[in-house]
Amino acid sequence: MKRVRPGWLLALVVAAALCLIRPAAAVAHETRPAVLELRETAPERYDVLWRTPLFEGQRLPFALRFPEDVRQVTPPLLIQWPDWHLESWRVAVPGGLVGKTLYVAGHDATTAGVVVRLFNRDGTEWSAVVTPNHDRLVLGGQTAAGADLADAVQLGVRHILYGPDHLLFVLGLLCLAQTRLMLVKTVTAFTLAHSLTLAAATLGLVVVPVEPVNAVVGLSILFLGPEIVRMRRGQTSLAIRRPYLAAFTFGLLHGLGFAGGLTGLGLSRDALVTMLVGFNLGVEIGQLAFVGVLLAVSASVARLAVGWPHWLGYAPAYLVGSAGAYFTIARTAVLLGV
Numbered sequence: 476m477k478r479v480r481p482g483w484l485l486a487l488v489v490a491a492a493l494c495l496i497r498p499a500a501a502v503a504h505e506t507r508p509a510v511l512e513l514r515e516t517a518p519e520r521y522d523v524l525w526r527t528p529l530f531e532g533q534r535l536p537f538a539l540r541f542p543e544d545v546r547q548v549t550p551p552l553l554i555q556w557p558d559w560h561l562e563s564w565r566v567a568v569p570g571g572l573v574g575k576t577l578y579v580a581g582h583d584a585t586t587a588g589v590v591v592r593l594f595n596r597d598g599t600e601w602s603a604v605v606t607p608n609h610d611r612l613v614l615g616g617q618t619a620a621g622a623d624l625a626d627a628v629q630l631g632v633r634h635i636l637y638g639p640d641h642l643l644f645v646l647g648l649l650c651l652a653q654t655r656l657m658l659v660k661t662v663t664a665f666t667l668a669h670s671l672t673l674a675a676a677t678l679g680l681v682v683v684p685v686e687p688v689n690a691v692v693g694l695s696i697l698f699l700g701p702e703i704v705r706m707r708r709g710q711t712s713l714a715i716r717r718p719y720l721a722a723f724t725f726g727l728l729h730g731l732g733f734a735g736g737l738t739g740l741g742l743s744r745d746a747l748v749t750m751l752v753g754f755n756l757g758v759e760i761g762q763l764a765f766v767g768v769l770l771a772v773s774a775s776v777a778r779l780a781v782g783w784p785h786w787l788g789y790a791p792a793y794l795v796g797s798a799g800a801y802f803t804i805a806r807t808a809v810l811l812g813v
Contacts, residue, residue, distance in 0.1 A: 508604065508630065509537045511577075513614070514594040519571055520548075525562045534560045536581040537589060544569050558685055577612045579605045588630060592746075602746055604630065624753040631757020634733065635765070640692055640802055641729060642765055647699030647795045649769060651706060651718040662766060664719035668726025669733055670755055676734030677751045686810040688731045693802030695725035700796020707788055733758060 512524040527534045546567045554561040568575070572593060579589050589605040593614055604626035605612045635641055648665065652658040675681040698721070702714045714721040733754075 509535065509589045511539065511589055511591045512594070513572060513592065515571070515596045516565075517596075519568050521566050521568060521572060523562075523564050523566055526559045529555070529558055529560055538580040540578040540580065541566065542568075542575045542577075545572075545575070572614045575614050577605075577614060579610055579612070588626075588633075600746075606630075606633075624749060627750045627753025628757040628760070630750075631754040631759075632761040633757075634754070635758045635761030639798075640696060641732070641762075643696050643795055643798050644692075644699065644725065644729065645762060645765060646769070646791070647696065647703060648718055648722050649766065650703045650791055650795075651699070651715060651721075653706075657718065660719040661722045662762075665722040665726040665729070666759060666762070668723040669730030669758075672727045672730030673733045673755055673758075674751060676731050677747060681731070683731050686806065688728060690803060690806040690810050691728050692725075692732050693799055693804075693806050695728060695799070697796055697799030697803055698725070700792050700799060703792035703795065704789060707792065 509528060510524075510526040512522075512526075514522045514524070516522050525539065527537050529535070547564055548567050549565040551562045551564040554563075573595075577591065591603055591605060591612060591614070593601040595601075601615050603612060603615075606626065606629055645662075645665070648661050649658065652661045672681065676683065698714075702712060702721075705712055706715045
């Protein structure tokens with residue numbers, strides 16, 4: 476039997492693991508945080524705006540619990556947008572919300588958390604992020620430019636690590652990058668491209684609907700499958716010779732997908748910049764961690780010097796291509812409302 480490069484076996488294992496991630500997370504593509512805005516309108520009176528992301532028309536299972544002394548004084552107004560479910564109501568809070576504890580339920584491994592913003596009557600603002608690792612938050616009253624940078628970094632890390640489509644795309648690029656120099660060029664091109672469009676979309680310079688972007692991101696993964704097969708057969712193409720060009724081109728689209736985790740949060744300009752920097756940094760940390768694990772495991776497998784059937788070398792290509800086809804079809808169905 477012919478031997479297959481250990482890296483291909485590694486790609487097979489990783490791709491299979493990614494494809495086992497629950498379909499809801501995969502089709503949703505971007506993991507958006509819920510948003511809670513608390514606006515003080517009068518002494519001990521607050522308007523509440525609660526926005527939760529939608530997946531296939533259904534709300535993600537976030538739930539709020541205010542302290543027992545918080546009393547709802549108006550019935551909730553319910554509005555459903557294509558991407559968000561909105562609820563608005565007014566509460567009475569003896570002594571105000573500063574120092575009170577808010578509880579959030581419904582977190583799981585794939586949710587990004589809840590962005591909480593508190594607007595005081597004196598003009599000060601306070602914001603923070605309730606991450607899936609915690610279920611409570613003590614509301615503060617001091618002025619804050621935005622969510623803590625560390626919280627934003629954590630959101631970015633979770634976004635990339637629980638986004639199997641992005642990781643599958645990176646995996647496909649690694650299969651095409653045949654030298655270390657080409658690998659560095661390819662990863663750098665992908666990073667530069669998605670950073671540009673992430674910033675542009677988050678700051679409102681580019682506005683693109685989420686559903687078409689998600690569908691095209693799936694198509695970008697599907698594109699890599701046949702390219703890997705061509706390379707295995709000794710054929711060539713522009714993507715095989717210069718994978719960094721494919722990484723940059725499709726990276727622009729992936730950046731728009733990343734932006735789905737930040738757009739619509741309603742943050743102030745300063746808060747949005749803080750969130751953008753931290754989020755993008757978190758995405759890069761998660762991406763580089765993924766690449767580092769791949770390279771480390773690949774080097775370890777190479778030391779085993781195990782022979783594998785020749786046909787097994789094509790498995791990663793078919794897994795990446797099949798996953799890309801699934802994402803494309805499922806997201807196109809969502810786009811068309813099927």
